[in-house]
Amino acid sequence: MKYRNLVKWAGLLAMVLTVTIGFGDFASSVDAKPQKQSVTMKTSTIGKVKYYLVNDENDLRAIGKGNYPLSANYMLNHDIKLTKEWVPIGSEEHPFTGKFEGDGHVIDKLHIKSGKVKYAGLFGWVEGATIHNVTLTHLNISAKAGGAKKSAGAIVAIALDSKVSDCTIKK
Template sequence: MRKKDRQKRSKLLRQIGIVALTFLMVLGLLPGLFQQGVVQARSCYEMTEIDSNNVEWNLISTPEELYCVGEDANGNYKLKNDISEADMSTFLNGGSWTPIAYEVEDESEPFTGRFDGNGYSISGLKTTDENQNDVGLFSDLYDAEVKNLILNNVSFTGNASVGGLAGSISNSRIEGVHISGNIQGNRRVGAYQGFLITVNILIIVLTLW
């Protein structure tokens, strides 16, 4: 009886081992299977799209993905939907928005890419640090393009170079940007930028209070 029991246990363990090995092999194949035919986004983006000019755009649908723009300040970004004030409030969790910039060894580099709002809105952006400089959705724009974007109910407070879109803008193209909200600072405060150099601006609509 004992010999038969040992044989049964041995056979059962072999069967379990085979099933486990098969399961692990399937798991190893799954990533490759799911990647076929699907555009995988870099970094924290769920999706990308390639336009008719073969330009790849990172698609933004959440505050977290918006914040990730700073990971590649020379990239192409497009809103996929509205980002509501409720979603932004949850993301900020009582804190302040960190203006988009590329951080290199404690130094901030300007955004030099393209951002297409795609006609959608971002609501509820806010900062509260009165000593902060270069405040806005972006910290700085240089040789950048921003278009078709609506910023609703912004509340930006800072020290110098405070604007609705960016703290400073230079050599950039801004088109079809609508901004509403409250912007406060001590020096170089503007409705859509705090400091401005050589900018091609088309259709800026502002409602500040």
């Protein structure tokens, strides 16, 4: 896309920076291994739009995997406290293209420390997506420079042709 050149230049700039965003204390242990639990999200239709209801950490981590495509619509149905290191939703090769509605709920303790993450945030890479009303608390993202194309953002690291609105970061 025409925006990829801008992203490449932004990546070069990010190579000379070390980005550290930290709010609050993150005391729980971090383990980036995927969870083996089966996920079955319920759906709700609002108007003519079908949303998968995200009830817990396992549901949130399932977005983009198995039966839950990156092109679908998701809505937080409860506050969620993360217990393990976060792997961002969407990548340059497989961007998130759906809708994500926070619906007034909170995602607590989003933590990314891995130097292997190129696009660090709740969402790594989104294209043509809508992200609305997401609140993050006790956020801790560390992304070290030293590789080509790295970017960090609390809600979204890279957003192309997307709408991100009414999102909040709190201590």
